[in-house]
Amino acid sequence: LEDIYQPHNASAVLRSCDSFGVQDVHIIENKNIFTITQGVSVGSDRWLTLYRYNQEGINNTQECLKKLRSEGYIIAATTPHTKQITVEQLSVNTKVALMFGSEINGLSEYAQNNADVSVKIPMQGFSESFNISVSVALCLYDMTNRLRRKHNNWELTETEKLDLELNWLRKSIKAGELIEKKFFRDICN
Secondary structure (H helix, E strand, C coil), X not given: XXXXXXXXXXXXXXXXXXXXXXXXXXXXXXXXXCCCCHHHHCCHHHHCEEEEEXXXXXXHHHHHHHHHHHCCCEEEEECCCCCCEEHHHCCCCCCEEEECCECCCECCHHHHHHCCEEXXXXXXXXXXXXXXXXXXXXXXXXXXXXXXXXXXXXXXXXXXXXXXXXXXXXXXXXXXXXXHHHHHHHHHC
């Protein structure tokens, strides 16, 4: 997510990611600070792994793309403006990172120029684009359904699930890390 500035949209996106089983969300903050509205996200941000790119003086989009590519992701820029494939044509046979841009301007020129593929959501009316939270939900609905139909090994491993559950518990319990340290200190003595 690149430079999303409306908290209700940001929060709705997180809720959709959680609802469709997407674990990792990469948040780029070159111009806008990503803010979560709890009434909209209904706590979904606690169950997601959020990566934030917000260092001053650097191109955080470039840093995000570098990290995703190092992990084997194909970068798919969502945009209604260029020649592109539809979301239904986007392969689910490889790791894909969908990029969504700000509500008014969409993705930055850098993001568009450095994506591996451009993706659009087919539209029939006169509107140029969907709201970002709707776009995310439509793309995730299509891709996660196709992924589940085509692949038997798309889920997290048992070890990955256990690691996530432990992280969730740490976040959910007040002073969770301190309690964990005390627990291990006590059993080691």
